[in-house]
Amino acid sequence: MNLKRRLLVATMALGFVASAPVFANAADLIAIITPGHDNPFFKAEADGAAARAKELGYETLVLVHDDDANKQSQLFDSAIAAGAKAIILDNAGANASVAAVQKAKDVEIPSFLIDREITKSGVAVSQIVSNNYQGAQLGAEEFVRLMGETGEYAELVGKESDTNAGIRSSGYHDVIDQYPDLKMVAQQSANWSQTEAYAIMETMLQANPGIKGVISGNDTMAMGAWAALEAAGRTDVIVVGFDGSNDVRDSIMKGGIKATVLQPAYAQAQMAVDQADKYLKTGSTGLDEKQLMDCVLVNADNAPKLETFALSN
Template sequence: MKLTLRTTLIMAALIGASGLAHAADKGLIAIITPSHDNPFFKAEADGAAEKAKALGYTTLVASHDDDVNKQNQLIETAIARKAKAIILDNAGADATIGPLEKAKAAGVPAFLIDREVNKTGVAVAQIVSNNYQGAQLGAEKFAKLLNGKGEYVELLGRESDTNAHVRSQGYHDVLDDYPDMKMVAQQSANWSQTEAFTRMESILQTNPNIVGVISGNDTMALGAEAALKAAGKTNVIVVGFDGSDYVRDSIVNNGNIKATVLQPGWQQAQMAVSQADYYLTHGKAEKTEKQLMDCVLIDSSNAKKLSLFNLSK
């Protein structure tokens, strides 16, 4: 049978559409993170969604905004919609355990990124940055920038977040060995830029002689930098943690922020989706549950190579 050009094109289109349908019939993956207002969490969500779609899944992308109740509702929604898997950056190391147990009982495997929970066996994977190793990198750079002396401030993350405690411990296991460095204030700003700005304004009123600020994440570092600039303190050095493009720009443009610690959020999220696909395909985990990814120091020597929480070579 001789085919006309039009018939050939229609058949090709139908075959193509069939192929797309086949490629996208693997089911739903729910991707749940903290607020996308934070570029790190947005990068996680975008990275996971990109990988899921490339592997043939549809996605449900949502934010729990660090609200445990909202997170639990989103997990319930994923279960009700018969999601094949959940990719989760959780809202609480303890409060998340029950919802994960419920998801597991419903046959929906979970793959955690960035933040751990305080129990093993409720998730197939917990892929997190080596926060202690990264914090030590940041603290060593901070001490070097301050020449090992002077008064400094620490901004802590959310109290319920394991990462906040691990990073702080990593900082102090380095900085406490410097007898001429004195921490004059330590306050939680709950990972928030706005709260960090307010905290720094208040701290500066009682501690006008500080020479440095070490922060549990980049978002708080940016808030601290804004407060310092508003007070005319352009020589106070700030070190963050995450590796955001906004902090990169401050480093490159000689702002208060001189360094940060990159945790590869995009890579973690894509790895979690790949492991979910492996699990769903093979019926078993590809790797052990607890997985640590080393962090990288970002300063003036390599900041220009940083983009979307990924360091180019």
């Protein structure tokens, strides 16, 4: 990469949007745009995509939108200006992201979505997402078993603008609501945040001291809930998460959080890069736009095999 191109890419990586030329020698650049890497799931996505892209001979531009659709739009401008030939995206909202993906398509830059769908078809080349409903049902079935089919429980829901939050909650309830002796006494969004989940769990416990279980829309919130439960001396409460993070794996192995549902973030991101590579070389992925990957239950039986959102054989 020449010096001018290096300076441009470095500037774009800092989130600065400039009126920059598209370099003719940018044929090997893939942009990877995800939510913040403070969440290990999104970091795994970015790391997986970047590693595969480099294996295939591409340069990478790794950017973070922090679930801000306006910032995401600016980062698309950055990727376009830097001459990216494809974009790997975990988007900042099902509706709010359509315009950004369309903007890239309009200048013939294909987008390959992971983890979260957008509401319009035919704009992205691929939308590769975990089967959140199937995964939620797995988690709910384990939760019901651990609860002995009875008792008061609370639910921590993800960010309301994220389609996955609603899908997971629906999957949970389509199983749990079949058991009349399981009674939900509290339900609140903690916006995928560990800090928010900690504070909300404290409040839920004060209002409902009989809580026996907590089912969470992701592992980050599950970790926040478990920290609050530990602080309150309530390590008897059953907590089940969703994502398959190393943090929750470690908690499971220590007898803390009881289970999670693995969605293969690292593999999913690598699959998106493989499809981008094939599309750039042949003009087609040979696959449907929307693709579902099944999730896997993780509990004390298989937690030792979990590493960075992947299970070893």
